[in-house]
Amino acid sequence: MTEWTILGAGALGCVIAGQLHQTGERVGFMLSERHRGHFHPNLDLITLSGRHQLIQSQPRFPEHARKVECLLVFTKAYHVLEALQELQHLPKSTPVILFNNGMGLSEQVKALLPDNPLLVGVCSHGAMKEQDWLVRHTGKGDTWLGPLNEAGKAWQHLIKPLAKALNHCEWSDDIALHQRRKLAVNAVINPLTAQYNISNGQLAEPRFKEAVEQLSDEVYQVISNLDASSAESREDFRRRLAQVIELTAANHSSMQQDVTHGRKSEIDYITGYILQHAEGIPVPVNQQLYDEIKNREMHKTKLAAQN
Numbered sequence: 043m044t045e046w047t048i049l050g051a052g053a054l055g056c057v058i059a060g061q062l063h064q065t066g067e068r069v070g071f072m073l074s075e076r077h078r079g080h081f082h083p084n085l086d087l088i089t090l091s092g093r094h095q096l097i098q099s100q101p102r103f104p105e106h107a108r109k110v111e112c113l114l115v116f117t118k119a120y121h122v123l124e125a126l127q128e129l130q131h132l133p134k135s136t137p138v139i140l141f142n143n144g145m146g147l148s149e150q151v152k153a154l155l156p157d158n159p160l161l162v163g164v165c166s167h168g169a170m171k172e173q174d175w176l177v178r179h180t181g182k183g184d185t186w187l188g189p190l191n192e193a194g195k196a197w198q199h200l201i202k203p204l205a206k207a208l209n210h211c212e213w214s215d216d217i218a219l220h221q222r223r224k225l226a227v228n229a230v231i232n233p234l235t236a237q238y239n240i241s242n243g244q245l246a247e248p249r250f251k252e253a254v255e256q257l258s259d260e261v262y263q264v265i266s267n268l269d270a271s272s273a274e275s276r277e278d279f280r281r282r283l284a285q286v287i288e289l290t291a292a293n294h295s296s297m298q299q300d301v302t303h304g305r306k307s308e309i310d311y312i313t314g315y316i317l318q319h320a321e322g323i324p325v326p327v328n329q330q331l332y333d334e335i336k337n338r339e340m341h342k343t344k345l346a347a348q349n
């Protein structure tokens with residue numbers, strides 16, 4: 043049986059590890075330097091039903107990379123390249139699956155790991171880290187898996203154990219389509235909730251109607267222009283967006299949480315991707331939100347450096 047190595051033992055990585063462990067899969071964590079020399083308790087996962095599930099796992103560090111059989115990457119988008127670069131002994135035959143939100147990393151990962159089978163996972167489960175090694179599964183979702191390069195196409199069979207563990211996992215030869223659709227939703231919900239410091243559900247209030255409409259129109263135009271042949275209709279996009287807002291109404295988006303806690307956000311890979319691919323389509327609301335969130339990040343970094 044293949045062992046799944048989770049690179050990025052944060053909220054989502056721990057939830058997926060817990061789900062895999064529950065169905066009898068072998069799971070290991072590849073940890074960051076921050077954890078070296080520290081005590082590693084068992085992972086405590088609070089399931090959707092509120093039960094505590096303790097997961098025993100062998101901690102690994104980059105020098106153990108040659109033993110990795112299948113690598114699932116759950117770091118934030120801005121840590122993916124750095125985290126992969128540390129795994130110098132990763133076998134060329136090991137499949138690597140990227141689960142980060144946002145887009146714009148594919149070409150750099152392909153250049154970094156030209157021989158490995160590369161895949162993308164698009165996952166809409168919800169997860170929240172309550173403290174180190176205490177993680178809550180906050181919502182069930184779908185998972186799509188697909189190839190990022192030619193070698194990745196041979197790994198379709200991975201969907202079977204993933205579907206068993208995660209409730210749903212389907213293969214898509216056009217995984218970029220699923221990435222773009224998720225990006226479009228994130229590009230509306232995340233920066234607005236971060237900027238106004240609100241929960242996802244508050245976006246449905248009348249005071250945000252105009253902002254949501256303007257931003258979703260800009261995002262829709264840019265995303266549909268990327269591949270007109272697979273574009274959904276504007277109405278379908280609006281319906282899907284409203285559904286996510288409703289289903290995650292009580293949640294705070296990842297960007298809202300990052301910005302309020304003074305952490306770096308994934309804005310460069312979400313709104314930044316929209317700005318980079320606008321190709322002449324006017325995107326003033328995206329630009330304004332991008333500038334404001336980047337300013338706040340810069341201000342927090344300066345304050346942290348002074349302290």
Ligand SMILES: NC(=O)C1=CN([C@@H]2O[C@H](COP(=O)(O)OP(=O)(O)OC[C@H]3O[C@@H](n4cnc5c(N)ncnc54)[C@H](OP(=O)(O)O)[C@@H]3O)[C@@H](O)[C@H]2O)C=CC1
Binds near residue numbers: 126128167
């Ligand atoms: N949380 C969610 O509900 C969802 C998240 N996503 C996406 O999944 C990705 C992960 O999100 P989330 O789990 O919330 O993020 P977290 O910040 O909770 O977890 C990221 C983890 O990556 C670890 N990490 C960073 N650099 C390295 C490294 N060099 N080596 C090993 N580990 C490293 C961090 O380690 P440490 O801090 O311990 O050093 C941290 O534990 C993001 O792209 C997010 O947008 C997608 C869908 C839902």
Ligand SMILES: CC(C)(CO)C(=O)C(=O)O
Binds near residue numbers: 227242286290293
């Ligand atoms: C779907 C959404 C907006 C749920 O909060 C999300 O993916 C995120 O917060 O990054």
